[in-house]
Amino acid sequence: MNFRMNMHGLRAIYLFEMARTWRTLFQSVVSPVVTTTLYFIVFGAAIGSRITEINGVTFAAFIIPGLIMLSVLTESVSNASFGIHLPRFTGTIYELLSAPVSSFEVVLGYVGAAATKSIVLGFIILATARIFVDYNIAHPMAMVCILVVTAVTFSLFGFIIGIWADNFEKLQFVPMLVITPLTFLGGSFYSIDMLPTFWRTLTLFNPVVYLISAFRWSFYGTADVPVGISIAMIVLFLAICIGIVWWIFRTGYRLKN
Amino acid sequence: MTVQNDGIRAGTADKSLNSEGESAVSVSKLSKVYAGGHAALTDIDLDIRKGEIFALLGPNGAGKTTLISIICGIVNPTSGRITACGDDVVRDYRKTRARIGLVPQELTTDAFETVWNTVSFSRGLFGKKPSPAIIERILRDLSLWDRKDSKIITLSGGMKRRVLIAKALSHEPEILFLDEPTAGVDVELRRGMWDMVRKLQKTGVTIILTTHYIEEAEEMADRIGVINGGRIVLVEDKTALMKKLGKKELRLNLHTTMPAIPAELSGHALALEDDGNTLVFTFDTTAERTGTTRLLADLDRLEIRFSDLDTRQSSLEDIFVSVVGQSS
Numbered sequence: 022m023n024f025r026m027n028m029h030g031l032r033a034i035y036l037f038e039m040a041r042t043w044r045t046l047f048q049s050v051v052s053p054v055v056t057t058t059l060y061f062i063v064f065g066a067a068i069g070s071r072i073t074e075i076n077g078v079t080f081a082a083f084i085i086p087g088l089i090m091l092s093v094l095t096e097s098v099s100n101a102s103f104g105i106h107l108p109r110f111t112g113t114i115y116e117l118l119s120a121p122v123s124s125f126e127v128v129l130g131y132v133g134a135a136a137t138k139s140i141v142l143g144f145i146i147l148a149t150a151r152i153f154v155d156y157n158i159a160h161p162m163a164m165v166c167i168l169v170v171t172a173v174t175f176s177l178f179g180f181i182i183g184i185w186a187d188n189f190e191k192l193q194f195v196p197m198l199v200i201t202p203l204t205f206l207g208g209s210f211y212s213i214d215m216l217p218t219f220w221r222t223l224t225l226f227n228p229v230v231y232l233i234s235a236f237r238w239s240f241y242g243t244a245d246v247p248v249g250i251s252i253a254m255i256v257l258f259l260a261i262c263i264g265i266v267w268w269i270f271r272t273g274y275r276l277k278n
Numbered sequence: 279m280t281v282q283n284d285g286i287r288a289g290t291a292d293k294s295l296n297s298e299g300e301s302a303v304s305v306s307k308l309s310k311v312y313a314g315g316h317a318a319l320t321d322i323d324l325d326i327r328k329g330e331i332f333a334l335l336g337p338n339g340a341g342k343t344t345l346i347s348i349i350c351g352i353v354n355p356t357s358g359r360i361t362a363c364g365d366d367v368v369r370d371y372r373k374t375r376a377r378i379g380l381v382p383q384e385l386t387t388d389a390f391e392t393v394w395n396t397v398s399f400s401r402g403l404f405g406k407k408p409s410p411a412i413i414e415r416i417l418r419d420l421s422l423w424d425r426k427d428s429k430i431i432t433l434s435g436g437m438k439r440r441v442l443i444a445k446a447l448s449h450e451p452e453i454l455f456l457d458e459p460t461a462g463v464d465v466e467l468r469r470g471m472w473d474m475v476r477k478l479q480k481t482g483v484t485i486i487l488t489t490h491y492i493e494e495a496e497e498m499a500d501r502i503g504v505i506n507g508g509r510i511v512l513v514e515d516k517t518a519l520m521k522k523l524g525k526k527e528l529r530l531n532l533h534t535t536m537p538a539i540p541a542e543l544s545g546h547a548l549a550l551e552d553d554g555n556t557l558v559f560t561f562d563t564t565a566e567r568t569g570t571t572r573l574l575a576d577l578d579r580l581e582i583r584f585s586d587l588d589t590r591q592s593s594l595e596d597i598f599v600s601v602v603g604q605s606s
Contacts, residue, residue, distance in 0.1 A: 027372065033402030044390060112386030116445065119350040120403045121375040278312060278353045 030122040034130025038104050042138050049100070050142060053092045057146045060088055061153040064210060075212050076243040081154040086237040087209025089146050093139045093168065094175050094204055094229065099196045101135035101179030106192055109184070109275075118277065124270035128180065135176035136169070143168050156240065164239035170255055171232055175200075177262035184275050203229045208237075213245045228258060300363075301325045302453050302484035303349060308358030310344055310508075318344040319508045322358065326453075326486055331479055333499035333516075334488045335598060341508040342488040343383060346455050350380045362453060376405050379451030383458040383488075385438045389431040393422055396430060397444045404449035416444050419474065436467045443474075454478065456487040460494060472498055492595040496520075502594070504601050511605040520594065521563070527590045528559040528570060533583040542580055546573050557584070563591075 042049045065081030072080040108114040117127060150156065158164050179196075186192040207229030213221050224230055225246075235251035238244035244251065269276065308322040319341045326332045336342050347353040349360055351371055360367045362374040388396055397413050417423045420440045425433060430441060439459070446454060456475070460468045475485055475498060489495055495502050495516070502519055504512040512519075535554045546569065549558045561568040577584075 025372075027405040029402045029405050029407055033399050036402075037399050040395070108388075111388070112382075112384055113388055115350075115352055115380070115382050115386060116400060116403065118352045119375060119378070119380050121372040121405050122403065123372075273354055 038134030097175035098179035101176040102183035105183035136172040139172040333495035336505035379446035400445040401448035530584040
């Protein structure tokens, strides 16, 4: 066995995926920024001005972490799933499968590129928010770490979806009908403490709650769920995704006959 | 029928092969059964010699593409072992895959990439450091240089095929697989591709091409393998094969129409064609006695006259049809 990495191969995959972003700049970056801006205008400035502070934070500032998570989650899933689904769909995957690259390098290239895009997007939204709201970040290091780990986890999740999906409809289905509702219901726009007990308990089964809660904690120092539990859950999702990807490559599921 | 000549080893033990050169690819006891239960390949043993052009012939669905896909790592084998230049293609995949280039049958390309980028990408993917000079040489050799900045979607089918070849050559492979390289390619382009393959062979590249154009194998190959129903039914040097299996026909244009072959001639392998105006005698060129003299003497005795005669060597196509016919 040879443990040397094919760095040229890894670089080729990563840059190829990043290049796709520039070609689809409008879809990849401009559209999420425009959408987020609309949220800030509607929820932050218009409606938000009538809502009282939540945990000592203005509503406009309160929704920033949730909005970033909303974009990071959906974009991670759709970028990574599209990235690996496209070569399967067009047939160019033959080259990847016949190349001297290990599955680790393939995942690192595709997931790395998708996560990079999401992280950059997260920062762009953060910068855009500054135009509308004043905010400060209590734990900047933790904020960056949570952002990175979330982007990587959901890019892995997207990679899995891209391999599982056998058509473009299924590919769209997950970000649109799973990630978006879970994020909306996961406390992007409210503190789950505002919910009646039954709904609050139910919400705790929504994995996105933990992401948003931890992320908001890194901004304002307050959280719906204890930070330790949130971080444990994030690590658990990451581990599950890594496990599934490992299984995909071990069995060749939907990649090799 | 299975023709096993000196060049083919029956098992793995026969090392006499080395007198003719090392093998570039060695396949032994390879079988593939797809998940649905379809046995695509059964007990394939095959040795491709370094530096040769090997043509793998077979009808559609014979297993040509499956065999290539397994060697290249796209399909998992069910059982058996493959080595490329001595290294196992599964265990030492990094080494073997870096040596192999594959041009797939389908025109699968990244439509929105430029020619230059896609070829450079392939070079990197196969672990080679960037080299604009090499990419330029490849693109010029394939007459793609003028279109290097064009998006692939804007290219014609023949150009896309050449882009795929450029991608396969980008990492300077020692072994090149061409899966149906001239399917749907016009005559001129086909000639150009053959020239390119010959040039590559001169630089030491081993070439394995699959085709169902017999003409292509006849024109290009040093050796020919015939695969049918997932089994290798024949592997032979092309010239030896043509000679060995080559049947010759003697065609006699009769002076007067013959309604049926006379009973006196029943001892000869004769057929009547052309409404009784042509008498066709088939004989084996490798036989000790071809029987032509005896036939002509008999015809003379029966006073059967003919105005013209010619002989025709059977082509590879005839051989192919007879081999595949017998194996299935």
